Amino acid sequence: MREYCAIFNHIKNNSSRKVKEELLMHYENVDGLKDIFRFVYNPIITTGLAKKKLEKEITSVDVVRELKDIHEAIQFVTDNNTGTDYIVKSIQVFLETKLITDEEREFAKGILTKDLPIGISVTTLNKVYGDDFIQKHRVMKGQKYDPNKYLLKGEEFYASIKIDGLRSTTFNYEDGAEFKTTGGLLYEGLVELEELMDKLPKGFVYEGELLAKNPDNLNSNELFRVTSSRVKTDGIKKDVRFLLFDMIPIEVYKKKKGDTPYKLRRNILESTLERYLPDQDLITTTPVLYVGHDKSKIDYYFNQVVEQGYEGLMIHLAAGNFELKKSKNVLKVKPQHTIDLRVLDIEEDIRGGKCGSIIVDYHGHRVGVAGLKNQQKIDFWNDPSSIVGKIVEISYMEETKNEKGGISLRHSSLVRVRTDKNEVSYA
Secondary structure, eight states, rough: OOOHHHHHHHHHHHOOOHHHHHHHHHHTTTTTHHHHHHHOOOOOOOOOHHHHHHHHHSSOOOOOOOOHHHHHHHHHHHTTOOOOOOHHHHHHHHHHOOOSSSSHHHHHHHHHTTTTSSSSSHHHHHHOOTTTTOOOOOOOEEEEEOOOSSSSSOOOOEEEEOOOSEEEEEEEEETEEEEETSOOOOOOOOOOHHHTTSSSSSSSEEEEEEEEETTTTTOOHHHHHHHHHHHHHSSSSSSOOOEEEEEHHHHHHHHHOOOOOHHHHHHHHHHHHHSSSOOOOOOOOOOOOEEEEEHHHHHHHHHHHTTTTTOOOEEEEOOOOOOOSSEEEEEEEHHHSEEEEEEEEEEOOSSSSSEEEEEEEETTTTEEEOOOOOHHHHHHHGGGGTTTOOOOEEEESSSEEEETOEEEEEEEEEEEOOOOOSSSSSS
């Protein structure tokens, strides 16, 4: 354990990305080290633990699981990721009886709560150890729209409402459909959608947003909360729509790049739904507001949808090909910068008794976000595990330097907890 501590500190204390990669290669053959990396940085693995939870006093548990080393502890919380008192007490006993120094205990807490901000990522590890070191579910993502950078040559484009739902990349196999989150986890229990997907052509990936039916005409934020609650609840889920915006052959998806322009893919998608799924309203396409070359229409429709309570617009270049990365063929039009970051900790309000801010990992820096609603301050303080370790959407104006020379996010605020994903995104 002492050797692991020294290695992680060595990597953390070198700010150069190149040096970090060299150190990862240098320590590659240290027994068990790569297993720790794979556990900590694989977004699909969850533990149900947070540092605050590990610090609470538990008197109701007498019998615990004996764990001899950090690797047994990792396997234990991977297999038992519920965060119950029995799990927490077992880890507490392990930390106190099997580790020697406070540094080792804090380091082990960081491992078991998957909170080790040392300036590396899944991308870094896969670059050094190979693309499949940590298998990462990828989706095609959009760039932030900049009118001075994009659509400068009169390109044709599609403008549609940015649906504030749960992104689903759905693989329609011969033996059934798999609905996947952006983090690669499965949405389960979508029985109505599964039955409809069985009628659609197999061998395709259908990209879209899951959204609850909205008979009460809820606004975008309220509808997202309803959608998230409905889809995340165990058991059978009904009255969930699937709004599609793309359709790609699975073989093309695996190759990460295609040569069919969006205009043709969109036409195929719409004609497919008309042919195989007529007279139903659960699986449809995202509503297109405009198709053409007039760039001024973007501002016009953007102002309209924002006034109506929507998040913004999505722009698809008509000639844009599919590519499994952050692509300039898809553009997001939003009023402010938003990013999805992982919460590392909470800080008490200056008046005490409630949460004053959350601490997020921003490019390896611990950055405070204080824009919280009063009820959130109370809830997060009473139950830190409801926010620590989670992915949250943060809205901010710009990146700045604070008075201590560190990084801050100006006018940052918490938009929502991203229950639909478990990966960081800076776009």
